[in-house]
Structures are given as structure tokens and as C-alpha cells.
Amino acid sequence: xxxxxxxxxxxxxxxxxxxxxxxxxxxxxxxxxxxxxxxxxxxxxxxxxxxxxxxxxxxxxxxxxxxxxxxxxxxxxxxxxxxxxxxxxxxxxxxxxxxxxxxxxxxx
Numbered sequence: 001x002x003x004x005x006x007x008x009x010x011x012x013x014x015x016x017x018x019x020x021x022x023x024x025x026x027x028x029x030x031x032x033x034x035x036x037x038x039x040x041x042x043x044x045x046x047x048x049x050x051x052x053x054x055x056x057x058x059x060x061x062x063x064x065x066x067x068x069x070x071x072x073x074x075x076x077x078x079x080x081x082x083x084x085x086x087x088x089x090x091x092x093x094x095x096x097x098x099x100x101x102x103x104x105x106x107x108x
Contacts (some may be wrong), residue, residue: 005058009079023055024062046107072094077090085099
């Protein structure tokens with residue numbers, strides 16, 4: 001899997017993080033959806049990796065991704081930030097996977 005982080009996304013991530021000791025994580029959130037197949041990707045900033053996490057090197061910073069959820073993503077992903085919508089976006093060459101991706105800072 002290849003993940004690219006755009007300059008706009010990188011700048012916005014840097015504004016939102018409170019500690020340099022954490023990791024950016026692409027989380028496949030299924031809470032409240034009723035089914036694992038109806039999940040939605042969101043960005044988390046976490047202190048450490050969990051057992052199911054895999055570290056993916058990117059052009060900007062490493063990103064954690066849940067190994068068991070990689071089946072829901074395309075091989076090439078781009079994390080972008082749309083200033084007009086003031087939100088992160090997850091894209092692949094053929095589609096926008098989440099055009100309004102939330103960011104949660106989980107580092108205390």
C-alpha cells in the first residue's frame with residue numbers, strides 16, 4: 001500500500017497535533033454503523049500503535065493503518081485537505097473514499 005500526504009494536509013496536521021511523539025493513524029471507524037462493511041475512514045493522532053496496526057512510510061510521515069482493515073482501501077491513497085470545506089479527504093486514483101474525513105487527536 002502507498003499513501004501520499006499532500007502539502008495542505010501536512011500543514012493542517014501539524015497545526016492540530018500537540019505532541020511530536022505520536023503517530024498519524026488511518027482508522028476505519030465502524031462505531032454506530034451496525035456493520036464492519038459500513039465503516040468510514042478517519043484520521044487519528046495516537047500515542048502508540050496497537051497490535052493490529054501496520055506502519056506505512058509516506059512522503060511526509062509514517063502512518064499507522066489497521067492490518068485487518070486494509071481490504072477496504074485501494075493500493076494507492078492520498079490524504080488531502082480541502083480548505084474550501086475545511087476538512088481532510090481520503091482519495092484514490094479512481095474515487096474519493098471520504099470527502100469529509102474527521103481528525104481526532106487522541107494524544108493527551
